[in-house]
Amino acid sequence: MQWETVIGLEIHAQLSTKSKIFSSASTQFGAKPNSQACAVDLGLPGVLPVLNKEAVNKAIKFGLAVNAHINQRNVFDRKNYFYPDLPKGYQISQLDWPIVGEGEIDIVVGENTKTIGVTRAHLEEDAGKSIHDLYDDYTAVDLNRAGTPLLEIVSEPDMRSAKEAVAYAKKIHALVQYIGICDGNMQEGSFRCDANVSIRPMGQEKLGTRAELKNINSFKFLEKAINLEVERQQDILEDGGEVVQETRLYDAVKHETRSMRSKEEANDYRYFPDPDLLPVEISNELLASIKADLPELPVEKKARFIAELGLNEYDADVLTSQKSLADYFETMLIGNESNAKLCANWVMGELSALLNKNQIEIQDSPVSAQELSLLIQRIGDDTISGKIAKDVFKAMWDGEGSADQIIDAKGLKQMTDTGAIEAIVDEIIANNAPQVEQFKSGNEKILGFFVGQAMKATQGKANPKLLNEMLRSKLT
Amino acid sequence: MSLSEEQVGQIAYLARLSLSDEELQSNTKDLNSILSLAEQLAEIKTDDITPMAHPLHMTQRLREDKVTEKDQSESFQAIAPKTGKRHYLVPTVIE
Numbered sequence: 001m002q003w004e005t006v007i008g009l010e011i012h013a014q015l016s017t018k019s020k021i022f023s024s025a026s027t028q029f030g031a032k033p034n035s036q037a038c039a040v041d042l043g044l045p046g047v048l049p050v051l052n053k054e055a056v057n058k059a060i061k062f063g064l065a066v067n068a069h070i071n072q073r074n075v076f077d078r079k080n081y082f083y084p085d086l087p088k089g090y091q092i093s094q095l096d097w098p099i100v101g102e103g104e105i106d107i108v109v110g111e112n113t114k115t116i117g118v119t120r121a122h123l124e125e126d127a128g129k130s131i132h133d134l135y136d137d138y139t140a141v142d143l144n145r146a147g148t149p150l151l152e153i154v155s156e157p158d159m160r161s162a163k164e165a166v167a168y169a170k171k172i173h174a175l176v177q178y179i180g181i182c183d184g185n186m187q188e189g190s191f192r193c194d195a196n197v198s199i200r201p202m203g204q205e206k207l208g209t210r211a212e213l214k215n216i217n218s219f220k221f222l223e224k225a226i227n228l229e230v231e232r233q234q235d236i237l238e239d240g241g242e243v244v245q246e247t248r249l250y251d252a253v254k255h256e257t258r259s260m261r262s263k264e265e266a267n268d269y270r271y272f273p274d275p276d277l278l279p280v281e282i283s284n285e286l287l288a289s290i291k292a293d294l295p296e297l298p299v300e301k302k303a304r305f306i307a308e309l310g311l312n313e314y315d316a317d318v319l320t321s322q323k324s325l326a327d328y329f330e331t332m333l334i335g336n337e338s339n340a341k342l343c344a345n346w347v348m349g350e351l352s353a354l355l356n357k358n359q360i361e362i363q364d365s366p367v368s369a370q371e372l373s374l375l376i377q378r379i380g381d382d383t384i385s386g387k388i389a390k391d392v393f394k395a396m397w398d399g400e401g402s403a404d405q406i407i408d409a410k411g412l413k414q415m416t417d418t419g420a421i422e423a424i425v426d427e428i429i430a431n432n433a434p435q436v437e438q439f440k441s442g443n444e445k446i447l448g449f450f451v452g453q454a455m456k457a458t459q460g461k462a463n464p465k466l467l468n469e470m471l472r473s474k475l476t
Numbered sequence: 477m478s479l480s481e482e483q484v485g486q487i488a489y490l491a492r493l494s495l496s497d498e499e500l501q502s503n504t505k506d507l508n509s510i511l512s513l514a515e516q517l518a519e520i521k522t523d524d525i526t527p528m529a530h531p532l533h534m535t536q537r538l539r540e541d542k543v544t545e546k547d548q549s550e551s552f553q554a555i556a557p558k559t560g561k562r563h564y565l566v567p568t569v570i571e
Contacts, residue, residue, distance in 0.1 A: 033562040038545040054541035140563035281535040
């Protein structure tokens, strides 16, 4: 039987505010346990949560960036369950009136562009952390994370493969960093994905029973966990069994998903509007001012790269796929305005290759965008050839100095002295009579032989354009 | 609409309330009379009315995003049933 996979994602993006969503305690990562959990976060009697303005603004920013309807009246609810890292016995979240309504975002998989629906995005508070392996007979609880603002972004079940799910997650990941609402750090848990996965016979409209996959902290694991779950469900259904609706934990070490204890019976969170918090009203003025301050979105940047810089669709897509990459490229463009394609090739070619090889993020590159920009300028003004530039770049990477210092120290400056090149060309022509004959009888390819000889004689420093022109005119 | 004793028992479990058989009976009776009182609302046409989320006709005031809280964990931990080195300790919870 042919099966179709259906995936929806729930993404929790930690909003990069200084203080918590309902208290004035710090959200700084990595502080001493419980040093940032105040009376409000602990749910001590008599405290009152007060909503953080920045958390609201950041949620609105996201909504505008995915073309969503912003619910100008939205409400906080209590989601009730018992767990030690949730001191109040309920999580403040939004159920019926979330701040962000329906929106959409485009993903590119292979050659195809596909629109994925965003069902909603709502504000909520994070829970604390339970640590199970610190004490033998106890679970240790650190409540520093309790009350950190989260935006839960829920997608429509629009994805049909693990690859599409990863493409969507990466798009959202890039977007939240572009608009500056989340640092996107997956290791520290600032950006977390849960995947709802089900399968159904190809052509059937009714959705199959889904399993929710949790504990996925990288895009690589997201793809693996989904594929693993699809296989598991296929095996069950093909053996005549039934998929049970449940939450499953992904174990990256064992490469398996396993059933979690049934958290609480489904639909028993007994949500109700939080009486401590009044409905939130977002004015037209606030909405307009956030809209006006929204930075250039990836999709707009991509369009501009194509229209104004003349880049092709693929290059523009890659260069805008991460904010840090786009920032690097745009810094490089300064001084190289007419060589955008060359800059793009260098970022996506030489630079990316070395970054990948050494597993370095572009923002930590040993060669800064300004430094690489200078190197490209030296190609642009014919000081060095593109080929020599690769050697200079490697020396820059190894910390041997700036492009100009290396070009000077190694004597790599291109020969543009027509007289000197002419002398060399004349000598080569005189010494290689048979090849000259071949060229004259129509063998165009032999030109490469002469270029090679000339490059050898000048240690690669002859200006290739000049050399080519001179060879042609002398040989014909 | 009315609640069965079984449903009330389930609600009590979710709230971690332990009820004796008598308490279960009397609570079921009380809850059902509250429900029948609220049921009178069903006679009113509410199609065009926005559901109320709060009894006060006010909107939420927002706070500036500033850190003003200091670390008071020592006093908070002094009243906790059990603490370790900076952690609150609870009976082992197995995932």
